Structures are given as C-alpha cells and as structure tokens.
Amino acid sequence: MSLAEQVLEGNIRAAARLMRDIDDSRPQAIEELKLLYPHTGNAYIVGITGPPGAGKSTLVDQLTASFRTQGKKVGVVAIDPTSPFTGGAILGDRIRMNRHSCDEGVFIRSLATRGSLGGLSRSTSDVALVMDALGMDIIIIETVGVGQDEVDIVKEAHTTCVVMVPGLGDDIQAIKAGILEIGDIFVVNKADRDGADRTARELCTMLEMRQVVTGSWNPQVMKTEAQRGTGIDELTAEILKHREFLFDSGSITDFLRERNQRHFMDILRDTLFKKALACMSDKGSIDRIVDGMINRRIDPYSAVEDVVTKMMPEFKR
C-alpha cells in the first residue's frame, strides 16, 4: 500500500514519513502528493504570526485545546527559524505542546527554515496538504512574523491572527505600522501586563483610520492571556466568524484562486530549476562558468542566457 493510501486511512506514522520525504526532497514524495491531492481542500487553515516573545506557542497550544473540545482534529505546522535570530528558544517552546502528544486528534510538525531549497512557503503548503489528507479539520500555521518568507506563509491561511504583546519596547511597537494589512484578527496577548489596554487601543485606532471598503471584513482586536486560557474561546469564536464571512461574502473564491495560482507558480519555479541543474549534471560546466565569473572573463547574465537558450530552444530572441 502506498504511503498516500495509508495517510488517507488516517495513519499518522505514514504521514510523518511522507513529511520527512518532503523535507528531504525525495522525488517519490511528489508522486505521493499527486495521489493525495484529489482528497484535499477540506481543512481550514489558521495562521498565527507575531514578533518573538509574544507568546504564540502558548496561544497555539490553547487554541488547539479549544478546537479539540469542539471535536475538531487539529494539525499544527510550527515554523522554527533555525536561522540566526531565534533558534533555540522556539524549539524549546514546542515542548509545551506535549500535553497533546497522546491525542490522536492532534498532529504537530515543526519545519526548519534553513535549507528549504524550494522555499519555505512551498514546504509549508506541502506539509499542510498531508495534514489535510490525514483528515485534520483545522490546520494552525505558527510563524515568527518578520521577513518576507513569513508573509508568504501567512498567505496560506484562511484566517490570519496577528499576535502583539504590551511592553516589548518602542522598536518592536514600531512594527505595528506594517501589520495592519495582513491580519484578519488582532490579538493582544499577555493582557494582564501593564500597557495591554493601551496597546489594544492603539491597534483599534490604527484599524479605524484605515480606508475601509464597504462589505469587507472588519478586523477585531481581542485580548488573551494564553498562559491561563483567558479569552481563548472568544478567539476561537472570532476565527469561526471570519470563516463564515469568507464563505458568505464569496471572498473565498478570490482567496482560493490566488492561493492555488501561487502554489502552481512556486512548484513551477522549483521544478524548472531542478531540471536545469540535472541537465548541467556535467558538473564541470558550472565550474567553468564560475571560474570565468571570478576572472571577470564572462558575466553570469550572458552565461545563464546561453544555458537557458540551449534548454528551452524556442525562446531564442
């Protein structure tokens, strides 16, 4: 029985193995994903993003528990930036999720940001696809939102929650300028801290100042204390309210069109590049080009054009 068939039967070990194959970029993984594809598209994806230290992991843990009490199966994809400025702390946080480790209705997977050739958003959507096929009703994607990579990942989500926290200092508050456009729901976590009300008020004010198109979604600012579980059910309810809006308003159509087009483009870019590298498998040819570049005898733009013209002969100018 193929891995894909086992995944469709709900086999968690098979899902984990397929995700490892995806990580390792094994060609066989693509064949399995093809088999899974027709059976997917059912999961609802929730994105949780925000600066380091906002308490996202704890919030995800609580949301998971909340959705579980509603009988929903929950998948979690946690993006662990092993790259410079986070690393250890976030991997450590994952340990907290252990209370769900005996629950067959919860599937947690960490993704490292380093070394994902096809791009992190590509790996994230492939992993989410496997969780979808495995029968997860809700998939939570948690990411430290700072770079363009993370914004791309957030675009996967039907509903994006931006998590802020009071008192992270001016530098981090300056952050707020750019986030208004990506959040469907804003969460001020650690709401027991000094300054929580001020942070929430400031967010509200900034949201009110925006140009609002009639009939569009109106993002709310919610307060939570994830550590104690305060405000979690309200947040879950707001997520489901946004879901209802997406479907009732018909916005879901544009959303799906954009997301699927992005997937196609990502896979296209990745596949073209891999095929080109396979074609240049005569490793010497790359070395010769690089040598020429170092000596400035040849420039990379012309070298690439030569290679591409040979590979895609119809595209000569």
Added chain:
Amino acid sequence: MSLAEQVLEGNIRAAARLMRDIDDSRPQAIEELKLLYPHTGNAYIVGITGPPGAGKSTLVDQLTASFRTQGKKVGVVAIDPTSPFTGGAILGDRIRMNRHSCDEGVFIRSLATRGSLGGLSRSTSDVALVMDALGMDIIIIETVGVGQDEVDIVKEAHTTCVVMVPGLGDDIQAIKAGILEIGDIFVVNKADRDGADRTARELCTMLEMRQVVTGSWNPQVMKTEAQRGTGIDELTAEILKHREFLFDSGSITDFLRERNQRHFMDILRDTLFKKALACMSDKGSIDRIVDGMINRRIDPYSAVEDVVTKMMPEFKR
C-alpha cells in the same frame, strides 16, 4: 552613451537610474549589467546585521564617516523591510545619513524587501555590482537579521559584523544561539548601557566554546557607542584586519567561488521562471490549470510536469 558607460565614468545619476531599472526588472538593465561586469570585483563588501533596535543605522553612518577619513569611497545598501514587522522605523533612520548627502564619495541606496521577484539577495548583489562599477571601495550592506533572506544577503559580504545590544530582553538574547556561525566580528553597541559588559562576556564565552579549526579566523567582540562615535575606528581596523586574513590565508578563493556560484544559480532560477511565464503568455492556460486545482480535478505537480516537459522536451523521463 549607455548607462553602463556613464556609470563607469562615475556618473552618480546614471547609477541611480540603473538601480531603478533593476528594481523595475527592466530587461535593458540586464544588458547594462553585462557591460559593467568585466569592470567589477574591486569593492570590499561589509555586512552589518542584527536585531531591530541595535542601532545598526547609526553604526553604518559612523563607519561610513570613518572609511571616508581614510579616503575610501563608500556605498551603502540598506535593506528596508517594508514587510510587516519593521517598516517605518527603519526608513526613518535613513534620514540620519543625510550628513553624507553632499559627499560625492558616498552613495546610499535603500532596497525594499517587498515584491522583489528574483529574491532580495539577487537585487542586493545587482545593486552592489553597480556601486562597485561606480568605483566605491567599500560597500556596506545593512540588514535587519532575522529571516533566511537576511542570512542569504549577509553571505554577499566579505566581512560580516553582527551587532548586539544589551538589555533587549530574554527573548531577543535567545537570539544569540544561532548567530555565532555567521559573524566575523561581533559588536556590542550602546556599550554605555547597563549590561553591556555582561552581553560582551557572554558572547566571548559562547565564542570560546566553539570548535575552532586551526588557522581559521578568530572573531573578536568589540564594544561601540555609535551615537558618540566611540569604538568606531577600532571596529574599522578590525574589519581591515579580517580582510587581510581573508587574502593572506587564501580563504578568499573559497569565498569567491561560493559567492559566484550562488549568483549564477540565482540568476538561472530567475531567468528560467521568467521565460516559462512568457511562454505561458496565453494567460488562459494558467487560469485553466488553477481552475482544475480548485476543483481538485488536476494536481499542480502533474500540471507543472506537463508544462516543463513541453518547454524542455529533452527532459522527458
């Protein structure tokens, strides 16, 4: 006279125009870059990275002044993440650089992280190439180091300085775990603040614990107060010391090989994708694929394989 020729004559306006053309992905820009390429490879590239609020912009400003007193021409590429979690604050910082605005020996260029199709590291290296051709002796690349994108950018630099700052809180200090490998020099800025000595000592300890290969570079921890200019000349001297090491030890050979290979690969990936899109210019064909994906009648992996097989016929399995 072509833009490239004007740039080679030191025409700053021409350089600015070419950079705009690069931003806008005009095909003509590639032709100009080809003409510039043989005349480049002379500039020394310094990377400055660190978390938001570490005072990087001020430090870059001071370094620029310091290199100027040595008679060197200085280019600055500042990566402004217009994407979520920074934005305004960083653009604002740029204003400080104005004291160099009448100095023909300084060329400053901000790059937005958003919407750079070929990837930010690609735009950064193209812009650095123009500055190199313009005759800049030193090119400083300043980036908020958090995501994979920024790590890729830092790889452009001959010497990478990682800037830390005391008292940014535990979450941000946890950051330190992953940065040891990318820094050639570590800078504790705002060294007048409480905890500066502790931060410096911790960094030293972490550096000492590393496995050190004999004959490899031994990164120092420097203290600066960029605001007052304290420690800047020492930092400049250390950068030049690292440069000497690169050349004397022969490490420069591997560095150049890696960098040039990466450039070639980046341009290859980008060009292949653009040609493929041009080939699918019958926009309807993409729409048909996306529709099929939404209805789960076709999967993107097979659709991409079909397209790629048509474009690169020799790569049928």
